[in-house]
Amino acid sequence: MIEFRPVRLEDRATIERFTMSSDITNCDLSFANMFCWQEVYHSAWAIVDGFLVIRFHIDGGDRLGYMQPVGEGDCARIIPALRDDAHAHGQRLRIIGLTDRGREMIRQMHIGLFAFESDRALEDYVYAADDLRNLPGRRYQPKRNHINRFMAEYPDYRYEELTPDRFDECMQLEREWRRNHEGHTSELCAEQRAMQRAFAHFAELGMTGGCIYVGEHMVAFTYGSAVNDHTFDTHVEKADTDYDGAFTVINCLFARHLPERFTLINREEDLGIEGLRRAKLSYHPAVIQHKFTAIHLHPDELACKELWQTCFGDEEQFIDSFLIRYYSRRRMLSIERDGRMAAMLHLLPFESELGRTTYIYGVATAPEYRGRGLATELMREAMRLAGERGDDALFLIPTPGEEWLRDFYGGFGLEGRIPVEFVTRDGFDFGTGRAADDVAMLWLRDPARPRPERLRCTWSAQ
Structure with a gap:
């Protein structure tokens, strides 16, 4: 078995030695995300043959998942070690959050042994940072109009850096926001706990944030951290919806206050929530980052897949989807x-x-x-x-x-x-x-x- 250790604050430098030099923009590889959601996912890490490996509990349950290993070269060569670790816990190997490149490395080295699938609800929205900073061209005209209306209606608005003395106001605004989203109560309560952990260790996690005030009332706030040297991840963005345009304003102004070295901004998933999906698409992502799941197939599943392909000729993706979601x-x-x-x-x-x-x-x-x-x-x-x-x-x-x-x-x-x-x-x-x-x-x-x-x-x- 691999010796995994829980993600702790003191592990940040070791973990970021791998992630910061990586070209993977997956928001789940942000150290701050791993640490702040520790109560739910119980993330743990290990170094295996020169690769950083993150193991976690899927949806906070009993099933183990492994993130795409991060390191130099082909990560597929350490898959047998991950498989053995999963088997030692009585489970099959599930690799979550694979990039297109990661999927192909595993597919080529372990031909036919895995089923692959990407869940649209969990794909990351990654934007060109300058697009969010400047909102250029005709396609961003509605966003510029929104900002102009906000500024005209609230001339006393101001942007402020998010500092510890403002955390209580953020939590109060978050509670108000959550009351208006009762349809997703469990997810949001977990998010609230992650926010509390983020605020308790804001500087230690390398977080940065901003907020918008109208007069003395906070109407929006946001914060995040780096995924790698050139990609910033926006973890949280909340706004008082009584102030039309507050979301658009905080999005734009925060992007402008980020260091120029961040050329990409990851605004995370839409979780399949239709309104959130429309909002994220309206900012015209540079890429919607696939995050594939790879499941190591049991012998009966391999036999089923082979017979299915022989008899029906369906695409591999369709068969994999059936095996992952519905096969028993x-x-x-x-x-x-x-x-x-x-x-x-x-x-x-x-x-x-x-x-x-x-x-x-x-x-x-x-x-x-x-x-x-x-x-x-x-x-x-x-x-x-x-x-x-x-x-x-x-x-x-x-x-x-x-x-x-x-x-x-x-x-x-x-x-x-x-x-x-x-x-x-x-x-x-x-x-x-x-x-x-x-x-x-x-x-x-x-x-x-x-x-x-x-x-x-x-x-x-x-």
Whole structure:
């Protein structure tokens, strides 16, 4: 096992020796972020063969994640050491926050052993610092207009450096802001605790910040720290929304007060919050930084992926997304022949107007094993399990254009042509890729029950 140590203030110089010279702009590699969110993520660090490795608890839970190793050369060579560390904790290896380059290094050295995915809600918005400082050109005209209206309406406004004597005012403004965002209470409470830690060690963390006053009332504040020598990360930005334009003003003026060496400003993720996404896009990021997740695949997942690619020809990204988000060994039925997976299907849990509704998904037989009754064997077992578990309904979508499949599945009691709509937390397409072809055959526990004209199926993880 690797000897990891919790991130402490005294570790800053050692950790930043790696991060400051790196070209990685990921906000999660800011030392201040690691330290301030320690209560949630329990971040720890180690040096492995010349690379800085950060290990943390994903979403504050039991699952371990590892940041992209930071150092000179190809980080893929230390992946076996990280895998062994994860296995020693009874877990698979999950590498979080990979750049495009980091993903390719691992993909090339460990061919086929990982599934990769990028979550749009967690991608960083990185801006050219001069764009935020100067708001140049036509595309920034709305921002300049916003600032001009604010300055005209509040001529007594002023920008001030954020200093310790103003921290209490910041916390009060944050509490007011949080009360207006009750839809994300848990995240914001965690953020509040991170802010308290930041203010308690502001100078030691190398933080800098600014605030806007109208008269004697603080209407906005922001602060952040360096990710590397040329990238600044804005950790927090809050404003009193009663003062229209306060966010735009603090954004611009703070950027102008940052040292010129910062040519990029990272304004972090949008967390999938639609309003926040619109706001961040309105500043025209230079790049939306991918942060890939890499998951080391178990043998059964590798076999599933290989058979899926052989039979369906789907893009690797689609298969990886399924494996990372929805695959479970206990929901897959498979048959092995000659030491390899020869056939499979997946029993996926959904809820519909019919009740507990299982979707038979990804029925596949390797070409060299077709005609041997393997799919028939799997379908019989699927129907047996559906009856044993008390499923209310069971359905599948035959491959469009393959009418013979309707006869095959009809032999197991599935029938009809019912349009299906899938509802999932992330919009994953469980259908054919074309909504008009998402037409299902259906089996009902109660044959006398009326069949719906349309089936709306909501993912129900079990």
